Amino acid sequence: MKKLHLSFTSFLADEIKYFLKHKRSLGKKFNTEERALHLLDQYVMKKRIICIKKIDQNFLEEFLISRPRSRPRSYNHLVSVIHRFCDWLVREEKISVSPASLIRSRRATSQRIPFIFNSSNFKTLLTLSEQLPNKPLTLHRSKIYSMIFILLYGLGLRVSEVSRLCKKDVDTVKNVLMIRQTKFSKDRLIPFGPKIAIRLQEYIKIRKDYYGGFDLNDPLFPRTNNMPMSAVTISQTFHNLVPKLQLTIPNGVSEPCLHSLRHSFAVGTLLRWYKLKINPMQKLIHLSTFLGHVDPSSTAVYLTITEDLLKEANLRFEKFATNTTITEVYND
Known part of the structure; x- marks a missing residue:
């Protein structure tokens, strides 16, 4: 992704630039975050706000309303960026309390499972x-x-x-x-x-x-x-x-996208580990490194439960249950 060249013109411009510079020094690209803060910067200019005291909870809620999002994920990302920027202002002692502290994310009520290619x-x-x-x-x-x-x-x-x-x-x-x-x-x-x-x-x-x-x-x-x-x-x-x-898409599963191929690789790897009787938890850090994740928890997002995975997990549990007495389970 190319580096953005967005222009910030509000009184928050310098703080936004310092915030982005700090995050990028930690190895983060922060391009989508820059776009979100550019929207905030434009809204501040539109409302002719020139004082940090005017950036309160009501103002931020009005800004969020002005940027309607049909998907909870998109809305939550915008809220998250605002939270992080306001927390930055508190740490830099520009404000004493974050005006975004009481703004909540939108709960996703129907999270869809990614399509997995076999x-x-x-x-x-x-x-x-x-x-x-x-x-x-x-x-x-x-x-x-x-x-x-x-x-x-x-x-x-x-x-x-x-x-x-x-x-x-x-x-x-x-x-x-x-x-x-x-x-x-x-x-x-x-x-x-x-x-x-x-x-x-x-x-x-x-x-x-x-x-x-x-x-x-x-x-x-x-x-x-x-x-x-x-x-x-x-x-x-x-x-x-x-x-x-001519794929059959099960209920609750998203339409295939290009990223589905990456999901499919992760799930296929987990399935092969099950079949080879390898403990997936002992290998998750290796898969995380292979995929380029900074944390195994990010990799876990890709491990969608499929029918084949569930079958292999059940077989492993049945074998465990067959070879383990009730006494052994309770002693553990």
Whole structure:
């Protein structure tokens, strides 16, 4: 994601800039937070507020009303940004009490479960991507998108990470990808297996043959002008293919999105651990590192309970129950 260049003009401008600078010094991008604070800054200007004492609970509630959000998640994010900024003002001794302290988030009453692709669903997606026709700005679309979807589903990468890959990031000798400056401004190494290695080698050969060269900083997935494929374009192509998959979406489950492939990788990993009789809790930190999370609790969000996972968990519990007496359970 590109760095924003938003202009802050209210009397809060300096404090907002210092707040963002502090958060970014901790390795956070804070782009969506910057957009939210830009909205607040504009509202302060619109209301001609020039004194910190006027930024009270009523003013903040009026601001939130002026920015209607149909989804609880979007509204809660805006409230969260306001809370954090006001807490910052308290710590900086600009105000004594946070005016946002009594503002509550909107409770989500119907949180939907993300759609999880199984191997059959994904094979169909891969088949469809391999039939994509060329476009003026993107040649070899079938090769590009099939490789992109393989990396998203097979390695659990973020679409932004895939779109930024360059030649220098792919090591086909050690079978490792270098993921640079990810969501939390960290670099990480992602190993891949022999099947993905073969696909990558075949793709790189096609890319070299078409462009006649492949420099270290050249994008792995380019458009005809050798600029990197954007995450938005990749997402649009995915959504154009979804109706052709003819998927059955269970009640309470969200429509498939590109991020569903990352969810599917995490759930598939957990399922394989169950089948190999590996304790998932002992390995969660490894999955968290692989996915680029700073905390295993963030990884837990991805571990949606599927029918296959529930079956494996039940089998493990039945085995435990069969081999454990009531006395042993109570003694534990």
